[in-house]
Amino acid sequence: MLGILAFAHGPIEARDLLDLRQLLLQSPSPLTTETLLRPLRRFVIGDGSSGHGYVLSHLAARATDIRACFVSWGKAILTRLNGDPDHASAQSEYA
Numbered sequence: 001m002l003g004i005l006a007f008a009h010g011p012i013e014a015r016d017l018l019d020l021r022q023l024l025l026q027s028p029s030p031l032t033t034e035t036l037l038r039p040l041r042r043f044v045i046g047d048g049s050s051g052h053g054y055v056l057s058h059l060a061a062r063a064t065d066i067r068a069c070f071v072s073w074g075k076a077i078l079t080r081l082n083g084d085p086d087h088a089s090a091q092s093e094y095a
Contacts, residue, residue, distance in 0.1 A: 001036050002043070002056075011046055011053030 004020045005012065012020075014033040021036070022028050029036065033048050046054040077091055 001033075002040055005040075005044060005054060005056050008055070011055045013050055013053045014048030017048065017054060 001017065001021060004017060004024065017033055018029060033054070037044050037054070043057055044054050045057040046052050048054050081088055081091065
């Protein structure tokens with residue numbers, strides 16, 4: 001559940017979360033989202049309803065800072081590459 005929420009690009013409804021879980025694990029779950037999320041509740045906000053969904057709480061609170069951090073990091077890598085393109089192989093594969 002945590003992995004699915006980590007890859008979601010915003011709030012995800014309970015039914016979609018269960019569908020993705022079933023697809024990922026190749027088996028239906030007899031459990032509800034509330035039961036599955038109970039151990040994660042301090043990390044997850046929302047009620048799973050239409051228009052609200054679930055979202056990782058730490059991402060919601062810091063989303064702007066995290067996005068800005070990624071942008072700054074990418075700009076720094078581009079600056080280094082523009083200064084010395086021969087060292088492209090030394091850069092992060094993620095970038």
